[in-house]
Amino acid sequence: MTVFKKDPIFWCASAIFVIALALFAITNQQSCLLLMIGAYLLRPVLASLGPGRKYVDERQLSIHYRSGNIGFAVLLIVCAIFGVKLEFEGNHTFEYFYSAIIIGMAAKALFNVVLVKNLRENASKIIMAVGLLVALFSILDVKSPLGMLISALPGLVIAAIGMLAKKYPRVIGIVIVVLAIAAMIFLLTFRKRWGQVITAAVIGIPLLIAGIGLFFSGQNSDVTDTAPVN
């Protein structure tokens, strides 16, 4: 009975593991051991993304998905506990843990939408969600109704653009890509706080993916939600 399946993924993961150990031995830096995460996650990640699919059968893949979900939930709980603990201690590094939670959940939500594979429909949803999120966070610190409206305006404009995305996919795709790049440059150039980097990632990356998706979905004008033809 073999414990490990000796396929190319096994040898790649073993190589990463050995490199991590060798780097640790040379540098004596524990951070080198973090490379082992790559060795551990190589099989499920390659299987999920496609290239490693032939080395994992459907039951094993389903186990990877389920254990991944549970592992992610545990990670969120641990991050939340550490974040709350540090916040109560007055230690501002709690922001790192909250950022990890936000990025993890945003990535999951984004991939949930992208993996459905209806680019035009989903890009529109992503743009509207990001727009509404921006609008919501913009009004948090504002007291007057007029101030709220003005603060929420950029987010509402993005959401409105998202509503038009299905009708004019290529034009809106280009507009969104330009907007995403501009937003990221703005956030990363003028304010270099850690929170701004997270904001740039959470706002910019989904918009960029949505914009590129829309642009390419506009090239073929097939409508996927039509009734079946008998």
Added chain:
Amino acid sequence: MIIYIVTSILDFIMLGGLMKTNLRRFRFERGELSQQQVADMVHISRQTVVSIEKGDYAPSVKLALLLAEKLETTVEQLFILEENDRV
């Protein structure tokens, strides 16, 4: 986040995919094939064959069709839909 954690726990508890099967019987009727031989025929692991035979795992339509084809039978004969599956 709380909703996500609760659904993950529910997903863990409700281990879906229970399915009654005649795979073991057909395996013996087709020349006493071993679990490993059946696994190799359809390119899955032996553990997956074990799980299907025990009824712990319901295979995909593609795998069910492949198994039926290799064992010269039909999916309906290989897998049995029970009354509580219809609920």
